[in-house]
Amino acid sequence: MTDQSALRRTPLYDLHVAQGARMVPFAGWEMPVQYPLGVMGEHLHTRAKAGLFDVSHMGQVLVRGTPGGAPASEILETLVPADVIGLAEGRQRYGLFTSEDGGVLDDLMIANKGDHLFLVVNAGCADQDIAHLQTLDGVAVEVVSDRALLALQGPEAEAVLARLVPGAADMRFMDVAELDWDGATLWVSRSGYTGEDGFEISVPSDRAVELAEALLADEAVALIGLGARDSLRLEAGMPLYGHDMDLNTTPAAAGLGWSIPKARRTGGPRAGGFPGADKVLAEIAEGAKAIRRGLRPEGRAPIREGVPLFAAETGGESIGTVQSGGFGPTVGAPIASAILPADLADGTTIYAELRGKRVPVTIAPMPFVKPSYKR
């Protein structure tokens, strides 16, 4: 999408511009990549206090079972290899859409809101995901087009949000709740994509600016753009769709086998039944030959997406390619991730070919920073 006029804008667009954001095209939307504070400052602010992110570009979808039919959770399990049936009301869980070939179509959050499921999907995949959901029989799929989505992340997120919405403080990691804020119903989840404690807040579009301004009135809160969102999630070891996984990456290779519980694996009570199950489950049972690993380059030069990796300092064939890479402001050093042979131990030195030179890189455990969720 290069035609600027075709880009969609979130309800917070004018606010971003007024706050000095640099706006860029992203997954069909015009989104803030950074504010005057800068990527480094925004990243460190989120880790120290609270960052406010506009994630309204992400897809919000409701899935309801039909009266007298099977529950929506049972039907969604035919597309998603997560334990959706076992998801308690008021709880949220991470899942994947898989392809018939065992690749990853998208990742998503699934919340059980009692009489329906609430899904949040990636912006770039939203249309495809919705079409995919609409192939399901026995559920009604409703795209939520009248709500914005904000994320408030960081150690002060709870205190900040609880001042406006006291019930937020009672929530634990991966809880979901509908909370009233000044007459508006917020759909709140205690989750996020930064490795920090925090919340994602679905708010009626016509109240979104007002809510953002109320949050920003707190001196602990700063607006954070896509640049810092990317470095925060990389430090937290979280994969990003289209970079760390895609149609050609299996769940096990992406390091996401954990999202497929025993109940859905070979020998479990509800084994398989999702697209590509044979391939996905066989690979999990046998162990993937290559999996997503963390990388710590020696020195200060970042290695970025697309940089080839080698086992030796000279010669040999590439053993993988950097999928996400950059500088980790909290780590204070470059960090990256790549899918690499599973038999390479943590601590092994490999080499990244950077501008014609091979530089040593250590295979490191992820996450690069310890998460601080309120479990």
Place this chain on the structure above:
Amino acid sequence: MLRYTENHEWLRPEGDELVVGITDHAAEQLGDVVFIDLPEVGREVAAGDEIVVIESVKAASEITAPLAGTITAVNDVLGTDPGSVNTDAMGAWFFRIKPAEAGAADGFMDEAGYQALIG
């Protein structure tokens, strides 16, 4: 007199050499600089050769030799404090170059010309 290139480098003549850095405008566009790969002292370069890589949090960018010559010194401070480019772009010089031809810097923009370029 301080000169400027279209690639947002500043050139400050000192004796028969030029001290080269990047402008405030360039530093602001790059964002937070986290690593700078400098050329080797003694390297002979042609105009337009990519001789410095600047890595910001966001991306890598190259800067090119403004003219042909020999690199006579590099600013090692940038190895330990690359962020000084953001805090003091005019003070954070990258390298010194001895031009192959005397007077080669005269054709570059002056301050007024550069300000007009970046609007």
